[in-house]
Amino acid sequence: MTLSQSLQNDTASLQEEKPVLRIWGRSSLKGNVSISGAKNSALVLMTGALLASDACQLRNIPDLADIESMGKILSALGVKLQRNNDGLTIDASHIAKTEAPYELVSQLRASFFALGPLLARTGVAKMPLPGGCAIGARPVELHVRGLQKMGAEVYIEHGIVNAFARRLKGAHIYLDYPSVGATETLMMAAALAEGQTILENAAQEPEVIDLADFCNAMGARIQGAGSTTIVIDGVPKLHGVDYTIIPDRIEAGTFLVAGAITQSEITVSNVVPEHLFAAIAKLKDIGVGVVQEDRNVLRVVPGMLYHGTDIETLPYPGFPTDMQALFMSLLTLCEGNSVITETVFENRLGHVPELIRMGAHIKVKGNHAVIRGVPFLSGAPVSGTDLRASAALVVAALAAEGQTTISGLQYLDRGYENIEAKLRGLGARVERIQGQSSPALVGVS
Ligand code: EPZ
Numbered sequence: 001m002t003l004s005q006s007l008q009n010d011t012a013s014l015q016e017e018k019p020v021l022r023i024w025g026r027s028s029l030k031g032n033v034s035i036s037g038a039k040n041s042a043l044v045l046m047t048g049a050l051l052a053s054d055a056c057q058l059r060n061i062p063d064l065a066d067i068e069s070m071g072k073i074l075s076a077l078g079v080k081l082q083r084n085n086d087g088l089t090i091d092a093s094h095i096a097k098t099e100a101p102y103e104l105v106s107q108l109r110a111s112f113f114a115l116g117p118l119l120a121r122t123g124v125a126k127m128p129l130p131g132g133c134a135i136g137a138r139p140v141e142l143h144v145r146g147l148q149k150m151g152a153e154v155y156i157e158h159g160i161v162n163a164f165a166r167r168l169k170g171a172h173i174y175l176d177y178p179s180v181g182a183t184e185t186l187m188m189a190a191a192l193a194e195g196q197t198i199l200e201n202a203a204q205e206p207e208v209i210d211l212a213d214f215c216n217a218m219g220a221r222i223q224g225a226g227s228t229t230i231v232i233d234g235v236p237k238l239h240g241v242d243y244t245i246i247p248d249r250i251e252a253g254t255f256l257v258a259g260a261i262t263q264s265e266i267t268v269s270n271v272v273p274e275h276l277f278a279a280i281a282k283l284k285d286i287g288v289g290v291v292q293e294d295r296n297v298l299r300v301v302p303g304m305l306y307h308g309t310d311i312e313t314l315p316y317p318g319f320p321t322d323m324q325a326l327f328m329s330l331l332t333l334c335e336g337n338s339v340i341t342e343t344v345f346e347n348r349l350g351h352v353p354e355l356i357r358m359g360a361h362i363k364v365k366g367n368h369a370v371i372r373g374v375p376f377l378s379g380a381p382v383s384g385t386d387l388r389a390s391a392a393l394v395v396a397a398l399a400a401e402g403q404t405t406i407s408g409l410q411y412l413d414r415g416y417e418n419i420e421a422k423l424r425g426l427g428a429r430v431e432r433i434q435g436q437s438s439p440a441l442v443g444v445s
Contacts (some may be wrong), residue, residue, distance in 0.1 A: 260398040263302040391412065
């Protein structure tokens with residue numbers, strides 16, 4: 001085979017058919033967009049349903065790839081699931097298996113949240129280590145150490161976390177870091193433990209409160225969720241419940257930024273404004289008006305001139321790391337300099353090179369990104385490296401001159417329900433092109 005033939009073959013195999021999102025820029029948006037249920041509530045509440053001895057009905061569950069994956073994992077444990085109009089019926093009255101398959105867990109880190117409830121409910125749990133992802137190593141030692149403090153025997157062998165406990169015992173646990181997942185794992189495990197558990201330095205995210213409210217509706221006795229100290233008095237059994245989850249604050253923030261970056265006055269409905277306090281404060285610093293129109297409706301009022309600001313991501317109620325990439329897109333078009341410091345994950349700046357391809361001026365030093373505003377971005381073929389990086393490219397493309405083609409939609413579809421339909425509903429020109437050659441390779445052959 002000649003060199004050019006082998007190159008042709010290599011290129012052909014690289015240009016595998018992958019869908020892309022094509023966005024025509026300089027969109028001006030109008031109208032209203034309604035926010036879906038929170039992905040990061042839905043995922044953990046699905047594992048929380050393992051605690052109940054009969055069926056739970058979860059409502060306002062978004063239709064996302066991650067929800068699909070979690071459903072497969074629960075089914076693999078013998079749990080019965082049924083999708084209905086706006087939610088899920090989860091019947092964990094009989095748990096047939098206590099080991100989740102690696103090929104499913106490796107696709108969804110959040111499946112590791114099943115460890116705590118599975119152990120608390122059955123006394124045995126074998127969960128493959130979730131492994132890292134694009135944004136960081138994502139260790140789980142805080143989950144494991146907390147369960148050990150509650151009397152579980154936990155050891156890791158061949159990449160599997162094996163946990164055993166006849167009955168977990170309440171304990172006083174200090175979390176070295178206010179980890180959302182570790183707080184949720186330990187809160188669920190403690191709900192069925194013997195005695196009282198106190199979690200110090202707990203995560204305060206709204207999704208933690210949603211999980212506590214869900215567990216309490218099932219008969220758990222959890223106090224203090226939303227503060228740094230959570231007290232759980234274990235009970236012998238939990239019953240099923242019909243529960244509606246909170247709206248997705250990160251999706252809400254995504255559309256607030258979409259309105260701001262396109263200088264469009266839009267409304268975002270079905271939100272909880274107090275979940276967005278940090279994001280709204282930063283939008284106002286930049287010069288974007290955000291008006292509460294109704295209990296669950298916010299209106300974006302674009303300003304004439306946006307100026308840069310500094311952002312440091314922190315555990316809630318600090319600025320959410322999941323909105324860092326989105327705000328970086330907006331800051332690339334703000335007058336002056338801005339500094340973003342990512343303190344939560346060690347590798348969550350993957351969107352920077354892609355924004356630079358669109359004409360942004362960004363310099364990265366360690367976990368700091370220094371952004372100098374430019375007058376405009378220009379459309380280009382770009383690729384999402386993780387869920388929120390992909391969303392950041394979408395909002396940048398809405399503002400850019402010309403056309404942008406975004407690949408890496410497998411990330412975007414994990415966290416945004418019907419994003420094209422929602423953007424088109426606001427007047428954006430967006431289309432998903434199935435089976436498009438990977439844009440970055442166009443012209444290689
Ligand atoms: C949850 O992840 C969210 N995912 C993430 O959303 C979110 O970014 C994150 O919380 C922070 O808010 C879900 O809820 C499914 P952490 P989680 O444990 O629980 C370190 C998205 O885009 N850490 O609070 O995994 C960890 O490495 C996703 O929707 C340990 O060191 O986050 C990280 O640096 C991305 N040891 C920091 O804590 C541990 O045992 C925060 O992680 C656990 C965590």
